[in-house]
Amino acid sequence: MTTLVRVRGDITEQHTDAIVNAANSSLLGGGGVDGAIHRRGGPEILAECRALRASRLGRGLPAGRAVATTAGRLPARWVIHTVGPVHSATEDRSELLASCYRASLRVADELGARTVAFPAVSAGVYRWPLDDAARIAVETVRAARTRVEEVRFVLFGEAADAAFAARLG
Structure with a gap:
């Protein structure tokens, strides 16, 4: 059984086997979590x-998929990059968002990671509503068949923290 934990803080400071990067499809860095991970992790x-x-x-990493790299100078061993979908008011992309969590956990299992830190994927610049992002994240991780022992949701702001607190109980 995987333990789910909520932490308010900076994902780049997490001492876990792997941290998940809410990447863009280019994998070459960007803003938000992606930029912070690349800056702190270094050129590796x-x-x-x-x-x-x-x-x-x-052609880049498609939305809903995941791939691992070194963590460079981060306190984790690996970074698992996943590309979340941009929220749409006219198209249900919930399954793509759930796939980010499932694919990241599959990669973590392949690596042998026992602890994984996730951000709120797609809830920043991709404008996914926080309450729904938290619901999808928590339900997907709870239902996943994984050998990961601890999933840590690392939330930067008060609103994200509150949304995940409501879902985690």
């Missing part, structure tokens, strides 16, 4: 992302 992360783009991910 970007180098591995470029190598992935030069080999099997030439």
